[in-house]
Amino acid sequence: MKKAGLWGLLWMVFISELQAENESKEEKFIKEGETLNVNCPFSTEKYSYSQKAWQKLIDGRKPVTLALTTSTSGNPSQVREGRYFLEDIPSEAILHVQMTNLQVEDSGLYRCVIYYPSKEPDVLSPLFHVVVIKDPLNTTASDENHTRKLQISTFPPTTTRAQGTLVDRPRTVTKLPPKSTADLSSPGFGVNITNVTDVTSYVFRIQPGKQEPLNCLKEETI
Numbered sequence: 001m002k003k004a005g006l007w008g009l010l011w012m013v014f015i016s017e018l019q020a021e022n023e024s025k026e027e028k029f030i031k032e033g034e035t036l037n038v039n040c041p042f043s044t045e046k047y048s049y050s051q052k053a054w055q056k057l058i059d060g061r062k063p064v065t066l067a068l069t070t071s072t073s074g075n076p077s078q079v080r081e082g083r084y085f086l087e088d089i090p091s092e093a094i095l096h097v098q099m100t101n102l103q104v105e106d107s108g109l110y111r112c113v114i115y116y117p118s119k120e121p122d123v124l125s126p127l128f129h130v131v132v133i134k135d136p137l138n139t140t141a142s143d144e145n146h147t148r149k150l151q152i153s154t155f156p157p158t159t160t161r162a163q164g165t166l167v168d169r170p171r172t173v174t175k176l177p178p179k180s181t182a183d184l185s186s187p188g189f190g191v192n193i194t195n196v197t198d199v200t201s202y203v204f205r206i207q208p209g210k211q212e213p214l215n216c217l218k219e220e221t222i
Helices: 002-022 136-153
Strands: 025-031 036-041 051-057 064-068 077-081 084-089 094-099 108-115 122-133 184-186 191-193 201-205 214-219
Touching (some): 036 122, 051 084, 064 077, 064 084
Parallel strands (some): 025 122
Antiparallel strands (some): 036 094, 051 064, 051 108, 084 094, 108 122, 184 191, 201 214
16 A cells, blocks of 8 residues: 555656656746746636646645645635635626735745646646746845944944043152251351351352352252
8 A cells, every 4th residue: 555655746846846857937027026927727617616826846846835725616715824815707708816024935946837736737738937036136235234233233343441530649849957046157258147047058148358148049949
């Protein structure tokens, strides 16, 4: 039983690939993020009361059913499954298919089929080879944002150093003790200094022939 089931699956894959090779293909080039809209015509006499499906063909695997109509009344019907939308319009003999927000990984081969639960589907022409192209503008903007983030993250951390406050400290002045009181006299020049305190020195200029000091300068120490 297992071998029979495996052979049956392989046969289904082989038939699907063979049909895909023999069917006409229509190329669809879509930018990433955009929406795909296609119409699949069918015979109203044969398929007005049949279920329809949108499938993706993957090499070496059974076709993947992405969306499936449920109505078999012959009246218009709609179904939405995630990003996939089907609208069956028997009066116009058209199955309208919509895929939204296409991504690069959505690229591949697709088809509309008349779906039968217990047997192989009838494939509606044409097949659709969808190629999703990455938008270069979005890529450039993304790269620029990434570059800005790297530049911001590589800036060295800023260190704020607190500035010290300059405080004027009182200066200490050491004052020498007063010299002892002494009488200084010079009879020859007429100089007499009494009770000298807090005086470091006196400077005199004495011209020859005069007996009084000129330009007396006092120097104090702090």
